[in-house]
Amino acid sequence: MTLYQQVFENNKKWVEGKLSNDKNYFQNLAAGQEPEFLYIGCSDSRVTAEEIMGLAPGQVFIHRNIANLVVNSDLNVMAVINYAVRYLKVKHIIVCGHYNCGGVKAAMIPRDMGILNPWLRNIRDVYRLHKDELNAITEESKRYNRLVELNVQEQCINIIKTAAVQQSYAQHKFPTVHGWVFDIAHGKLIDLNIDFGKALKDIQAIYNLTEKTE
Ligand code: CO
Secondary structure: OOHHHHHHHHHHHHHHHHHHHOOOHHHHHHHOOOOOEEEEEEOOOOOOHHHHHOOOOOOEEEEEEOOOOOOOOOHHHHHHHHHHHHOOOOOEEEEEEEOOOHHHHHHOOOOOOOOHHHHHHHHHHHHHHOHHHHHOOOOHHHHHHHHHHHHHHHHHHHHHOOHHHHHHHHHHOOOEEEEEEEEOOOOEEEEOOOOHHHHHHHHHHHHOOOOOOO
């Protein structure tokens, strides 16, 4: 049996397993979703959102792309954030980066990478914003890890710049935005402990979108 065929065998066993625990499992799943989390992570096959969080279907709304970027002109991620905040009313938004991220690594190599250029430029912009700190790190692997962390931090800030998040927070005191890094080599989730209150205040000094125009 090929791995492709195995997938459908796996699925059969999974359905049986779920039903043996709870015969209404799929009926309940089909009834609707009320996830508490929006997770924005990397497309990397090693970083599986629900599995590393120990959560089940229905608990996490997910968006993944190369290097977990939140780009203002990316209709996809902006639609996901808007829907998750305004309609699903998620309580937490997580940006999860990871060490050994190929996207971040590629951004550190100064070379023409075709269609990846405009995408990686967002990470190169993070490097430019933090170049003094990064250039002071002599060991390349440490500089690479730090760029992974700073990239997460900047994407959290991009989320805080959205009208959906600012308006929801002003009204309900949620969602809060968190930055995490998944340390692949040890399997650990690291919370970067971003100070959401301070970040929101700093951002709103320039990008305050809580008021709508008439
Ligand atoms: Co990655």
